[in-house]
Amino acid sequence: MALLTGAALFGSLVSLVIYLIATRYLRWKRLSHIPGPPLAGWSKLLWMAPRQIGGGMCNDLHAVCGKYGPLSRIGPDWLVCSDPAEIRRLWSVHSGYHRSPWYRGFRFDPRSDNILTINENKEHHRLRSHLLPGYSGKGLADQEQVVDENLGKFIGLIERKYLSSHGVLRPMDMQLAFQCLTQDVTTAVEFGRPFGYIEADGDFMGVIEAMEAMLVPTQMAAMFPAVLGLVKSSVFEPFMPKEQVGGRYGEGKVRKRDVLQAFVDSGMTRSEVESEAVVHLVAGTDTTAAAIRTAIFYLSTSPGAYGRLQREIDGAVERGLATRPIVADGEAKGLVYLQAVIREALRMWPPITGLLAKVSGREDVVCGRTVPAGTHVAWAAMGIMKNKAVFGEDAETFQPERWLEAEPERVREMEAVQGLVFAAGTRWECLGMRLAGIELNKTIFELMLRFDFAMVNPIRPFKWNNQGFTVCEGMDLKITKREEAR
Numbered sequence: 001m002a003l004l005t006g007a008a009l010f011g012s013l014v015s016l017v018i019y020l021i022a023t024r025y026l027r028w029k030r031l032s033h034i035p036g037p038p039l040a041g042w043s044k045l046l047w048m049a050p051r052q053i054g055g056g057m058c059n060d061l062h063a064v065c066g067k068y069g070p071l072s073r074i075g076p077d078w079l080v081c082s083d084p085a086e087i088r089r090l091w092s093v094h095s096g097y098h099r100s101p102w103y104r105g106f107r108f109d110p111r112s113d114n115i116l117t118i119n120e121n122k123e124h125h126r127l128r129s130h131l132l133p134g135y136s137g138k139g140l141a142d143q144e145q146v147v148d149e150n151l152g153k154f155i156g157l158i159e160r161k162y163l164s165s166h167g168v169l170r171p172m173d174m175q176l177a178f179q180c181l182t183q184d185v186t187t188a189v190e191f192g193r194p195f196g197y198i199e200a201d202g203d204f205m206g207v208i209e210a211m212e213a214m215l216v217p218t219q220m221a222a223m224f225p226a227v228l229g230l231v232k233s234s235v236f237e238p239f240m241p242k243e244q245v246g247g248r249y250g251e252g253k254v255r256k257r258d259v260l261q262a263f264v265d266s267g268m269t270r271s272e273v274e275s276e277a278v279v280h281l282v283a284g285t286d287t288t289a290a291a292i293r294t295a296i297f298y299l300s301t302s303p304g305a306y307g308r309l310q311r312e313i314d315g316a317v318e319r320g321l322a323t324r325p326i327v328a329d330g331e332a333k334g335l336v337y338l339q340a341v342i343r344e345a346l347r348m349w350p351p352i353t354g355l356l357a358k359v360s361g362r363e364d365v366v367c368g369r370t371v372p373a374g375t376h377v378a379w380a381a382m383g384i385m386k387n388k389a390v391f392g393e394d395a396e397t398f399q400p401e402r403w404l405e406a407e408p409e410r411v412r413e414m415e416a417v418q419g420l421v422f423a424a425g426t427r428w429e430c431l432g433m434r435l436a437g438i439e440l441n442k443t444i445f446e447l448m449l450r451f452d453f454a455m456v457n458p459i460r461p462f463k464w465n466n467q468g469f470t471v472c473e474g475m476d477l478k479i480t481k482r483e484e485a486r
Contacts, residue, residue: 027076034369036064036073044075044223052219055465058353062382070383071367078357078376082383083367084390084417090358090366090377091426099124099428100357100376105222108278112271116279121427127268128431131276134262135431143189147438148326150184151446153198158451161201164478171456171476174296178289179208185439186284190277191244192256211282215467219354241277245270280432286469287351288436292443293475295345297461298398300453300477305341305400310482312337313449322445332441340400342440343418347391348398350421353381354468379420390417454478 028041040047051057064072065082074080081087090097099119106116115131118124137143154177162172180201184194195205203209247254248264255261259280263273299306312335316322322331332338355378364371371377386395391414392402403411422430430436447453455461455477462475 030372031073031077031079031375034071034073034079034371035068036079037068040074040078041076044078048075048078048223049220052223052467053216055467058382058466058470061378061380062386065380065383069367071369071371074378075376077374078378079366079371080355080378080380081366082380082387084384084387084420086366087379087384087420088416088426091420091423091428093427095360095427096362096364097358097360097377100359101225102222102355102357102376102378104225105218105220108282109271109275112275114272114275114279115431116283124427127272127276130266130268130272131263131431133266134259135280136434137189138262143435144329144438144442146188147185147435147442150181150188150194150198151326151439151442153184154181154443155446155450157198157201158479159481162479163451164480169456169478172479174293174475174477175289175462175472176203176208178292179203179285181443182285182289182292182439183208183281185288185435186281189435190259190280191241192258192260207281211286212471215469215471219467222355241274241281245274245277248273284432284435287432288439290349290351290470291342291346291436291440293472294349294351295341295440295444296447296453296477297455297475298345298348299341299448300455301458301461302398305398309337309341309400310448313445317449327442327445329438329441332445335445336404337400338441338445340403342444343403343415344398344400346421347385347418349470350381350385351470352421352468353466353470355379381421384417384420387417390414450482452480452482 031041037047048057051060061074061080062082064074065080070083070086071079071081081090089095098121099117101119103117103119104113107113113119113123115124115127118127158172162170162177164170180197180203183197188194197204241260244260245264248261249270260273260277263276268276299309313322316327316331316335317324321334322328355376357376357378359374359376360371361373363373366377385391388395392406394402403414406414416425419425422433422436424430424433457474457476463473465471465473
């Protein structure tokens with residue numbers, strides 16, 4: 001009897017092993033016609049996970065597409081695409097694609113989805129329609145004025161604490177400093193008052209540190225959505241704006257002309273309002289701060305572009321074309337070189353470089369290759385933004401002039417591709433794009449008018465780690481007062 005039991009157990013184990021090998025092989029076979037790193041097709045643990053944890057996946061995806069082609073395999077049921085036209089098609093309203101389960105890793109409230117994590121297209125459209133008035137600033141306090149007030153405080157902070165002179169170095173950490181600026185702008189727009197990051201000159205609430213600490217776990221949860229069911233608590237629970245939201249409901253409720261009130265008035269549930277308030281706060285601060293510091297960094301290392309932009313800005317002030325003390329957004333939009341600098345900085349290092357995978361319920365053809373239904377198709381942000389067929393042979397370099405010297409048809413093509421950093425013109429267009437543009441225009445104009453910038457260590461200017469968002473370490477900037485500053 002014991003022999004029979006042992007034989008049966010052995011037979012069961014053998015059958016299980018055969019079954020696992022067969023299913024693994026069939027899963028590998030499904031996309032075997034699409035090239036990619038040799039081990040990538042067998043498990044996400046063999047190629048995707050190590051590179052995500054390592055913090056350089058954004059460049060690894062670019063390299064993979066450079067080696068294996070614009071559509072490459074990076075996982076058992078994962079592909080990455082670096083063809084701009086195909087990504088625009090996949091992200092379009094009528095493509096039939098929807099968000100993959102990858103997005104579920106970004107649930108700030110584990111109990112419910114938010115505008116970043118909803119997979120179903122109709123539900124995404126419904127929620128987006130509720131949020132649009134708040135993000136667009138319709139009927140709210142003047143967002144430009146909010147930016148002006150907080151930018152003025154930021155300029156004052158630089159003048160008090162971070163101006164260097166001959167023999168005196170007072171470096172400013174761009175990673176933290178611009179986060180403080182965008183945190184105060186966003187909280188002022190969202191809750192009617194800034195939380196005071198600029199005044200504190202630091203992460204006094206611990207929110208920025210918490211967000212950065214959660215980047216790796218969040219990316220891994222997105223990559224392995226099955227583990228989400230095991231994670232019931234949220235690190236963001238202490239930062240959920242329950243008090244701010246609660247004050248807008250019940251007896252004695254208050255009303256303000258801010259984004260939060262627009263969310264409340266839109267008809268969303270109270271839990272939805274709490275969740276979306278966190279999304280607005282998290283997504284609207286790091287990305288804009290990253291865009292500003294990227295522009296300042298590339299300008300500080302590109303003397304020609306630096307000088308040309310300052311001459312344009314000085315000229316606008318001298319001719320009375322720039323409102324003082326803070327330039328108007330419409331005026332800054334009219335400065336062609338400033339706009340070229342902003343586009344080029346966003347292109348060189350997009351604020352969001354995560355996989356952003358989409359899935360179709362139908363078989364499709366992408367880059368001339370058959371893609372079975374249910375396949376995750378990610379984008380290679382760096383590969384798309386440095387596509388030589390679109391941006392020229394010098395696409396790997398910071399060159400704002402490309403936006404001014406190209407033929408109109410080429411400029412339109414470049415704008416359409418570069419706009420993908422905000423998913424512009426697609427189903428998933430960034431709701432915060434308008435406010436981000438105001439912050440970029442005003443901040444870069446006023447800082448370049450008033451100050452001169454240089455990296456403290458130009459040989460090794462900073463260290464970076466990318467987990468969909470880029471976190472920089474030691475991004476120290478030397479700031480001096482311009483004699484010509486108005």
